[in-house]
Amino acid sequence: xxxxxxxxxxxxxxxxxxxxYHSPLWDNFFWIITTTAVWLPLYxxxxxxxxxxxxxxxxxxxxxxxxxxxxxxQISSSIFKVFFERLRPxxxxxxxxxxxxxxxxxxxxYSFVSSHATNSFGLAMFLSLIFRNRWFNVVIFFWATLxxxxxxxxxxxxxxxxxxxxxxxxxxxxxxxxxxxxxLPRFVFISHHNRRTLKKGLAQSISVSSINLLSYAVVITFVxxxxxxxxxx
Numbered sequence: 001x002x003x004x005x006x007x008x009x010x011x012x013x014x015x016x017x018x019x020x021y022h023s024p025l026w027d028n029f030f031w032i033i034t035t036t037a038v039w040l041p042l043y044x045x046x047x048x049x050x051x052x053x054x055x056x057x058x059x060x061x062x063x064x065x066x067x068x069x070x071x072x073x074q075i076s077s078s079i080f081k082v083f084f085e086r087l088r089p090x091x092x093x094x095x096x097x098x099x100x101x102x103x104x105x106x107x108x109x110y111s112f113v114s115s116h117a118t119n120s121f122g123l124a125m126f127l128s129l130i131f132r133n134r135w136f137n138v139v140i141f142f143w144a145t146l147x148x149x150x151x152x153x154x155x156x157x158x159x160x161x162x163x164x165x166x167x168x169x170x171x172x173x174x175x176x177x178x179x180x181x182x183x184l185p186r187f188v189f190i191s192h193h194n195r196r197t198l199k200k201g202l203a204q205s206i207s208v209s210s211i212n213l214l215s216y217a218v219v220i221t222f223v224x225x226x227x228x229x230x231x232x233x
Contacts (some may be wrong), residue, residue, distance in 0.1 A: 009070070011160040015089055018152050018159065019100050027102045028229035030150040034116065037226060045217045049210045068176045069119055072169050076118040078167070081110035089157050099155035103187075107156045114157045117148040117165025118172070125173035130202050131211055139215040146222075 032038060050061040089095045090106035126142040128137045132205065151157035 007160070010159040011024045011158045012089075012095070014159045016098065018149075019089075022153065024099045025229055026153065027231055029226055031102050031151045032225045033222070034150040034154065035145060038221065042214070042217045042221060045214060049214065054214045064176060064180045065101055065123070065126065068122055068173060071172050071176065072118045072122040075114040075172065076113050076165060076168060080113045080164075081108075081115075083110045084108055086112040086158075088162075089158060091138060094191075095098055101151075102153075105154065105156070111157055112161050112164055113168055114148060114151050114161040114165035116151050117144075117157075118169040120144040120147045120169065122169030122173045122176075125170045126177055127214075129173070129177045133208075133211050136211050136215050139218050143218050143222075144224055147162060155173075 008118075026232075047062050051059060076107060086109055087109065088103055088111040089099045091109055091111075120140075121144045124140045127140055144166075145155070148162045152159060
């Protein structure tokens with residue numbers, strides 16, 4: 001068995017180990033948090049903060065985030081998955097009847113890389129570069145990690161898919177941030193002082209309360225999802 005085969009075997013065994021820890025409560029919890037609609041309040045809060053603090057210029061922040069999400073989603077789904085053609089655990093003949101599946105949802109055919117991981121880590125990385133706030137960074141990367149782990153719990157992705165998606169998302173976020181830093185001043189008038197602020201992050205120009213509002217939106221959403229998961233048991 002060569003090194004690549006050993007890595008694949010380790011990835012499969014790690015999946016079976018992590019996926020084996022489940023309960024009705026966590027079935028409900030991870031089923032709910034993996035849905036996009038649950039996080040719409042977070043996205044709307046983010047857009048509101050940008051536009052409230054920067055009026056028209058705030059729209060550009062939203063545009064760059066939209067570009068980031070489109071790139072993460074399309075590169076992970078239309079390029080990586082099509083190129084590698086790695087079957088999902090829920091579709092793999094030797095695993096499909098072993099892994100724990102919730103709601104009989106087996107997802108699409110291919111697994112590598114996880115689009116959920118690419119999108120969530122891409123957004124987390126981009127926002128961490130934008131805000132440069134330690135507390136917010138902890139919260140947003142915790143969100144990305146738990147959101148991505150839900151795909152392992154639901155039996156839809158291998159840990160390697162999550163790791164690959166996280167690396168891809170962070171890389172794409174770095175490139176989009178570089179475009180943001182270099183292109184935004186060309187399209188929007190920004191003073192010399194604000195150019196320095198742009199590179200240092202927005203933590204100095206957006207109130208701490210606004211950044212904390214985003215953190216609270218994430219934490220409150222997790223709490224509400226947990227309560228909902230417990231109620232519907």
